[in-house]
Amino acid sequence: MGELDEVLSSTVCRLNPQFFDRLHSEELFQIRHNLDAVLEQCEPHRSPFDVAPKLIAPGITDLVPVGNRALRKNVIATEAEVVLSPSQVRTFLGCSAKWWFKYGLHLPEPKTASLALGLAIHSALEVNFREKLQTGKDLETAGMVMIFRDAWREQVGETEFREDEDPAELGQVGEQLIVKYMQEAAPTIEPAAVELPVEGCVAGVPVRGRIDLMDVTGRVTDVKTAARRPSCVSPDYAFQLATYRQLTRGASGEARLDTLVRTKTVQLVRHDYTVSDQDLLATQVIYPLVREGMQNGLYFPNRQSMLCSRRHCAYWRQCEKEFGGTLAES
Numbered sequence: 001m002g003e004l005d006e007v008l009s010s011t012v013c014r015l016n017p018q019f020f021d022r023l024h025s026e027e028l029f030q031i032r033h034n035l036d037a038v039l040e041q042c043e044p045h046r047s048p049f050d051v052a053p054k055l056i057a058p059g060i061t062d063l064v065p066v067g068n069r070a071l072r073k074n075v076i077a078t079e080a081e082v083v084l085s086p087s088q089v090r091t092f093l094g095c096s097a098k099w100w101f102k103y104g105l106h107l108p109e110p111k112t113a114s115l116a117l118g119l120a121i122h123s124a125l126e127v128n129f130r131e132k133l134q135t136g137k138d139l140e141t142a143g144m145v146m147i148f149r150d151a152w153r154e155q156v157g158e159t160e161f162r163e164d165e166d167p168a169e170l171g172q173v174g175e176q177l178i179v180k181y182m183q184e185a186a187p188t189i190e191p192a193a194v195e196l197p198v199e200g201c202v203a204g205v206p207v208r209g210r211i212d213l214m215d216v217t218g219r220v221t222d223v224k225t226a227a228r229r230p231s232c233v234s235p236d237y238a239f240q241l242a243t244y245r246q247l248t249r250g251a252s253g254e255a256r257l258d259t260l261v262r263t264k265t266v267q268l269v270r271h272d273y274t275v276s277d278q279d280l281l282a283t284q285v286i287y288p289l290v291r292e293g294m295q296n297g298l299y300f301p302n303r304q305s306m307l308c309s310r311r312h313c314a315y316w317r318q319c320e321k322e323f324g325g326t327l328a329e330s
């Protein structure tokens with residue numbers, strides 16, 4: 001094996017572009033030539049130096065039919081090797097076909113009302129905690145309601161509401177949730193970092209994420225909205241926390257999940273959680289397995305999933321077209 005081939009076959013090299021800095025331009029062109037020759041055999045019209053395709057045009061799956069596993073493997077090899085995230089893993093384990101539609105083909109996923117409401121609340125609270133980082137004080141609750149209204153207006157324009165959903169009513173519920181959080185939770189939080197990007201490797205797999213809020217004790221805090229009162233921290237959230245524990249300097253492994261519940265009378269449910277050795281083990285095992293699964297290019301529709309229906313999955317049309325069958329309405 002020649003020196004350049006050795007460089008190319010190095011995992012570190014593929015994951016760290018700085019390795020190429022020390023090579024001369026002739027060597028770089030030789031590498032490019034070799035890679036182009038290899039890729040030409042797999043996919044005649046694509047170079048590894050092309051920007052990863054944003055395959056968002058309707059009917060794109062005509063170009064990547066379900067049987068073309070080799071092409072799928074090729075597309076994913078360029079993306080999944082770069083970086084994974086806890087949400088990619090959650091999507092892949094929930095339904096690998098959905099993961100392919102979202103992260104492989106980049107098909108647009110219209111926002112649902114509950115997602116939009118969560119985003120508007122998240123965005124308003126972010127303003128509050130950024131301010132608190134500077135001043136040590138929360139914003140006035142009345143001002144936060146105004147900030148939420150602006151954020152909600154923005155979301156309404158980008159959201160697909162169902163016939164039985166009224167954006168104005170939902171906005172009012174959102175305002176009550178913000179008031180609840182500002183009165184009962186915000187004063188107890190001393191932020192140290194807001195929207196903190198984190199990245200690193202878990203069991204050799206590059207992983208990236210974003211922590212909503214970390215307080216001065218190193219505890220991670222997340223705020224979610226839900227239609228029902230949750231009874232505990234879900235396994236996928238524990239997986240996310242275990243990921244952050246490993247990637248974040250200063251993270252204590254303690255976490256708090258604040259759930260704002262949009263029942264008739266709005267509620268705030270707080271769960272404390274400590275990342276366990278078993279949680280860490282799960283990340284060490286699952287990240288490499290998921291990456292291998294993604295690169296394998298074999299994706300299945302999970303029609304048993306609780307979120308598999310025309311109401312809950314934005315990709316149901318694509319899914320019926322590719323895999324057959326008829327999805328339930330809800």
Ligand code: SF4
Binds near residue numbers: 301307316320
């Ligand atoms: S419709 Fe169901 S099976 Fe198809 S991608 Fe969505 S969740 Fe998966």
